[in-house]
Amino acid sequence: MRNSVQKLSYLQAIIEAEREEMQRDENVILMGEDIAVYGAQSLVEEFGEKRMRNTPISENSFVGVGVGAALTGLRPIVDLTIASFCYLASDQIINQAAKLRFMTGAQLKVPLVVRTSTFYNNRTAAQHADRPYPLFMNTPGLKVLAPATASDAKGLLKAAIRDDDPVIFFEDINLWGKKEDVSTDVDLLVPIGKAAVKRSGSDLTIVSVAGCLPHALAAAEVLAGEGINAEVIDLRTIVPMDKETILTSVAKTGRLVIVDNSHKVGSVASEIAAVVSEEAFESLRKPIQRVATPQVHIPYNGALEKRLFASKDRILEAVRVII
Amino acid sequence: MLLIRRFEEALIAHNPVGHLSIGQEGAIVGACMALRDDDYVTGTHRSHGHPIGKGADINPLMAEVFGKKTGICKGLGGSMHLTDTSRGLIGESAIVGGGFPIATGAGLSIQVRETDQVSLCFFGDGAANQGTFSESINMAAIWKLPVIYFCENNGYAVTTSVEKSHGQPDIARRADGYGIPGIIVDGQDAEAVHAVTQEAVDRARAGEGPTLIEAKTYRFDEHSNRLAIPIEYRSKEEIEYHRNERDPISLYRATLLSRDLLADVERIEQEVAKTIDAAVEFARESPEPDMEDVWDCMFSNPINFPAYEGEL
Ligand SMILES: Cc1ncc(C[n+]2csc(CCOP(=O)(O)OP(=O)(O)O)c2C)c(N)n1
Ligand SMILES: [Mg+2]
Numbered sequence: 001m002r003n004s005v006q007k008l009s010y011l012q013a014i015i016e017a018e019r020e021e022m023q024r025d026e027n028v029i030l031m032g033e034d035i036a037v038y039g040a041q042s043l044v045e046e047f048g049e050k051r052m053r054n055t056p057i058s059e060n061s062f063v064g065v066g067v068g069a070a071l072t073g074l075r076p077i078v079d080l081t082i083a084s085f086c087y088l089a090s091d092q093i094i095n096q097a098a099k100l101r102f103m104t105g106a107q108l109k110v111p112l113v114v115r116t117s118t119f120y121n122n123r124t125a126a127q128h129a130d131r132p133y134p135l136f137m138n139t140p141g142l143k144v145l146a147p148a149t150a151s152d153a154k155g156l157l158k159a160a161i162r163d164d165d166p167v168i169f170f171e172d173i174n175l176w177g178k179k180e181d182v183s184t185d186v187d188l189l190v191p192i193g194k195a196a197v198k199r200s201g202s203d204l205t206i207v208s209v210a211g212c213l214p215h216a217l218a219a220a221e222v223l224a225g226e227g228i229n230a231e232v233i234d235l236r237t238i239v240p241m242d243k244e245t246i247l248t249s250v251a252k253t254g255r256l257v258i259v260d261n262s263h264k265v266g267s268v269a270s271e272i273a274a275v276v277s278e279e280a281f282e283s284l285r286k287p288i289q290r291v292a293t294p295q296v297h298i299p300y301n302g303a304l305e306k307r308l309f310a311s312k313d314r315i316l317e318a319v320r321v322i323i
Numbered sequence: 324m325l326l327i328r329r330f331e332e333a334l335i336a337h338n339p340v341g342h343l344s345i346g347q348e349g350a351i352v353g354a355c356m357a358l359r360d361d362d363y364v365t366g367t368h369r370s371h372g373h374p375i376g377k378g379a380d381i382n383p384l385m386a387e388v389f390g391k392k393t394g395i396c397k398g399l400g401g402s403m404h405l406t407d408t409s410r411g412l413i414g415e416s417a418i419v420g421g422g423f424p425i426a427t428g429a430g431l432s433i434q435v436r437e438t439d440q441v442s443l444c445f446f447g448d449g450a451a452n453q454g455t456f457s458e459s460i461n462m463a464a465i466w467k468l469p470v471i472y473f474c475e476n477n478g479y480a481v482t483t484s485v486e487k488s489h490g491q492p493d494i495a496r497r498a499d500g501y502g503i504p505g506i507i508v509d510g511q512d513a514e515a516v517h518a519v520t521q522e523a524v525d526r527a528r529a530g531e532g533p534t535l536i537e538a539k540t541y542r543f544d545e546h547s548n549r550l551a552i553p554i555e556y557r558s559k560e561e562i563e564y565h566r567n568e569r570d571p572i573s574l575y576r577a578t579l580l581s582r583d584l585l586a587d588v589e590r591i592e593q594e595v596a597k598t599i600d601a602a603v604e605f606a607r608e609s610p611e612p613d614m615e616d617v618w619d620c621m622f623s624n625p626i627n628f629p630a631y632e633g634e635l
Contacts, residue, residue: 034481036554056452056488057419057480084418088453123340123390125401127417296617300401301390304617 005181013150013182014115014171015039017157018077020186022047025075028161031055031062032079032115040079059085063114064092067166070112071100075161080116083170084130089114097166098141110166113157117171118211120261120298121309129298129305131262133210136168137238137271143192144238146170146210150180152236155190163192172211195242197249201229204255204323207246209235209268212259212291212310219315228323238268246272247280254285257318259310264292286322291315324348324513324572325591327372329599330381334371334402337603338389339548341402344372346543349571350475351376353516353538354443357524358411363429363442365422366415368403369475369542373415373445379407385602391609398612399620419480420453422446423472427459430468430533441527443471443520449480451494457501460533464501469527471520472535475510477542482556495537503533510538511571514578541565 008016022028022043031053036044044052055062059080066076080086086093093114100108120129136144143165147153153171160167198213199220208216213234220230231249235242250256256276260269269290276288293308331343344351347369355376358364366373374384379395387394388402395407403417413429416422426444433440450456451474463470474494478485485492498505504526508519516538523534543566545552579588 034483037482037550037552041554054483054487056483057449058452058454060454088418088420123401125399125404125417127403127421296621297399299399299612299617300387300396300404301398301612303611304398304614307614 004184006184007179008150008154008182009177009179010150010153010171011039011176013154014157015043016182017154017161019043019046021158021161022051024186026051027073028075028077029053029069030077030079031066033057033081035079038079038081059088060092063089064096066112066114067092067097067100067110070110070166071108075111075113077113077115077161080114082119082128083116083132084119084128086114086116086132086136086168090135093136093142093166093168094139098139101165102141109164111164112166113160114166114168115157115171116168117173117176118261119173121174121305123300123302123305125300126297131170131210131293133170133238134262134267134271137268138266141166142239143167144170145192145236146172146238147190147236148172148175148208148211148213148234150178151182152190152196152234154182155188156192156236159189159192162189167192170210175211190236193237193240193242195236195245196234197231197245198234199230199232201231202252203229204257204319205231205233205246205249205253206315206319207233207235207256207258207272209238209258209260209262212261215310215312215315216259218312219319222312222316223319228319230319235268241271241275243275243279246276250276250280251283254283255322256284257289257291257315257322259291259315261293261309263295264290265295267292289318289321291318324352324575325595326381326598327351327375328572329595330375330385330602331371333385333599333603334388335548340388341371341549342369342547343542343544344369346565346570347475347477347510347540348372349513349575350510350516350538350540351445353510353513354445354473354520354536356517357520358441358443361411362440362524363411363413363426365413365426365429365442365444366405367422367445367447367450368415368417368419369447370403370405370415370445374405374407374410374412377407377410377412379405379410379412381598381602382605383407386606386609389606389609390611391606392612392616393605393609397616397620399617419447420450420455423450423453423455423459426470426472427463427468430463430470431466433469434466439528441469441471441524443473445473445475447480448474448476448478448485448494449483449488451497452488460501460503460535463533464503467530467532469530470533471523471527472533473520474535474537475540476537477540479542479546479557481546482552482554484556493537495535498535503535505535505537507537507539510540511569511574513571513575541569
């Protein structure tokens with residue numbers, strides 16, 4: 001099956017990554033609430049209840065259970081389903097998973113993967129719609145992934161499962177159904193810490209964070225029609241951040257728009273802007289633009305909610321400011 | 324009960340969102356009828372019924388589920404957050420288990436302010452597995468707070484049965500671990516629920532502390548009518564049995580008829596139908612909220628964020 005492809009949705013690609021890694025390594029287990037509902041029923045059938053654990057609604061403790069299992073030889077994947085539930089488990093994620101290796105003088109390691117989906121643009125209101133990756137970006141000791149394509153979701157999740165550090169893996173619910181050709185190569189990993197140049201261009205750089213990629217590419221398409229060549233970079237990994245790819249691009253274009261669906265203050269976009277200001281100030285010909293979510297909670301009303309997130313039009317508006 | 328049923332049936336027809344309480348109305352109304360308007364209630368993601376049970380106006384509730392400006396939360400909260408503070412509601416948590424500490428805090432506030440209110444926390448069987456359940460009830464027990472922890476045990480948390488997620492299936496038995504009374508009641512029998520809740524309310528008002536009540540009930544519809552469930556986690560026969568034999572509304576209607584109250588029943592049925600039709604109309608015709616509403620609701624003393632406010 002090497003080097004062939006199959007058409008998979010983003011969510012199916014994630015399930016395939018889990019399947020392949022569970023087949024490869026019997027120490028990989030999966031835990032979460034109602035795991036069968038979110039696409040993993042076939043894994044329950046294949047691997048049985050010993051390795052596929054349906055948990056009670058006890059997020060902080062079952063993530064902690066995952067940490068304990070990770071310390072003692074397993075490689076648990078814990079599915080926190082919706083990203084707002086990370087807050088309930090943040091004690092175990094931040095105080096335990098992220099710190100244990102450091103505090104024990106590197107005696108312990110925590111090969112834990114926390115999967116979670118950002119559940120926005122879906123009329124579920126503020127307690128479900130958060131995109132809290134900046135919170136975890138600000139926590140040393142965690143690797144933070146946010147793929148935007150099915151292939152990257154598969155390859156990055158596989159890399160995360162094989163990684164010896166705690167990884168938090170943000171999925172975008174708006175991408176779950178998106179299909180593309182995904183390699184069936186069971187050893188094809190997407191390296192953690194590498195951004196992807198999705199479109200090359202010389203007039204400006206658009207860095208897309210997490211699920212913003214389709215909007216960034218759509219904006220670039222419009223710009224191309226006007227003779228403006230945008231380079232589009234998909235960040236893919238938030239921590240560790242691939243500064244080099246971003247700085248190389250900005251050195252070429254001198255203009256930077258960052259698109260990020262997290263709240264603007266202290267966002268991933270803020271961090272990228274800070275890095276570029278510190279390390280490539282001279283290459284900038286115009287001020288950096290951030291397209292991010294303003295400091296309000298996500299309203300239930302669908303039309304209002306939509307306006308708070310990245311769109312082709314909002315990106316174009318930001319581009320017009322500097323072009 | 325009927326108002327809740329028809330409210331949700333209207334949602335199925337006109338604006339299919341969210342988590343329905345159909346089948347659980349006996350537990351909801353039985354509990355709410357033991358409360359005064361100024362008693363506090365916290366709800367859950369499945370909380371269309373709680374404000375209705377507390378006597379809230381229907382129009383703003385319906386408009387809220389439709390996401391409109393005239394909604395009780397200005398269209399910002401939505402289906403899982405129908406909070407009408409004028410009826411003692413202090414929030415519905417879509418974060419499962421979020422209500423336990425809040426209801427307990429309201430109990431603390433009542434005790435410190437020396438009023439004779441009580442606080443009632445609605446929660447599901449699944450929520451009992453959150454740490455907040457144990458931590459909150461223990462605090463209420465040691466401080467003798469006037470709180471009623473009211474479990475609508477509908478047998479399932481999404482697809483996970485109580486049997487598969489609890490060490491033993493009677494949630495009320497856990498009360499013993501905190502040294503408070505725990506009571507199991509048939510949630511399909513509104514009058515029975517009312518009687519045990521009234522007793523717990525009386526104890527709470529008398530300063531005798533919290534009670535844990537578990538109403539055994541059943542959810543007739545899917546967990547949420549927006550979530551596809553790919554597995555059969557409960558049998559069709561089980562669902563049919565509850566729909567046909569254990570519907571709290573049919574059961575209570577029969578009780579009322581046996582008391583020769585047919586005329587009253589029919590009058591109520593007509594009134595409810597009118598109220599719901601009017602609410603759907605109201606919700607449909609209401610305007611959408613504006614981005615200013617979003618900003619205005621963020622802080623009590625709006626802080627000036629010019630850099631952001633102008634943005635959208
Ligand atoms: C903290 C948290 N974890 C998970 C969920 C997802 N979720 C929503 S409702 C629900 C089941 C709740 O079950 P139960 O408490 O029995 O209430 P019911 O839905 O049966 O009314 C789950 C797991 C959530 N909303 N919040
Ligand atoms: Mg339940």
